[in-house]
Amino acid sequence: MLQHLCTRISRRGPALLGKPLHYLPRRLQSPVVEAVLNRVLAEPIREGELDFLHQRRLQLWVPDLDYRLTLSFVGERLSLLPDSEADVVIRCGLNDLIRLSAGQRDPDTLFFQRRLLITGDTELGLECKNLLDRLEPGLQPAWLRRLLQLLAAILQRAESSPSTKSGARPGG
Structure with a gap:
């Protein structure tokens, strides 16, 4: 039962989350998203690791x-x-x-599997x-780390599903 639930969340989660995102106005989303990103990236920002994005758009x-x-x-x-x-x-x-984000995948692996695609300015893409x-x-x-670990565990459980092993890949 839990396996089935994890597989359903893995496959249908993006579609379920996408709908509210489209109906929630950007002017309400932006302050929340900015606050979370600036909090999550506070240390790299302090250390100047995002300076390469000045006057650039990612x-x-x-x-x-x-x-x-x-x-x-x-x-x-x-x-x-905008x-x-x-x-x-x-x-x-x-x-x-x-x-x-949960640290269970590495960007290089996803990049070489063509599951993380970078287009546009090559040098800027490499820096990103x-x-x-x-x-x-x-x-x-801590709250974000726990949430990401929970979601990643659900995805991991869905991947170990017999129906997934037969060739179907859960929404990823």
Whole structure:
């Protein structure tokens, strides 16, 4: 029963999460997303590791959510921009993004499996991917780390499902 539930969450989670994101206005989403990103990335921001994003636009695209975030580094913080042209686009499915954020997947592996795609400015894309390599899950706020670990465990359990082993890959 638990196995079945994990598999359903893995396969249908992106579609279920995508709907509320589309109905919630950006002007309400932006302050929350900015606050979370700036909190999660506080140490790399302090250490100047995001300075390469000054005057540049990075877009994170989660295609199974049909969701895009366009970011830039303004002043001393990440800011969301209205969706516009980006210098670099990082594209990754929600389930892989969860695993990556929980430290269960490495960006290089996803990149070489073509599950993490980077298009646009090659040099900027490499800097973004290298930043992903350096980010440690231990720097995340405890609540976020616990949530990501829970979601990653659900995805891991779904992967071990007999129906998944027969060739179907759960939403990732």
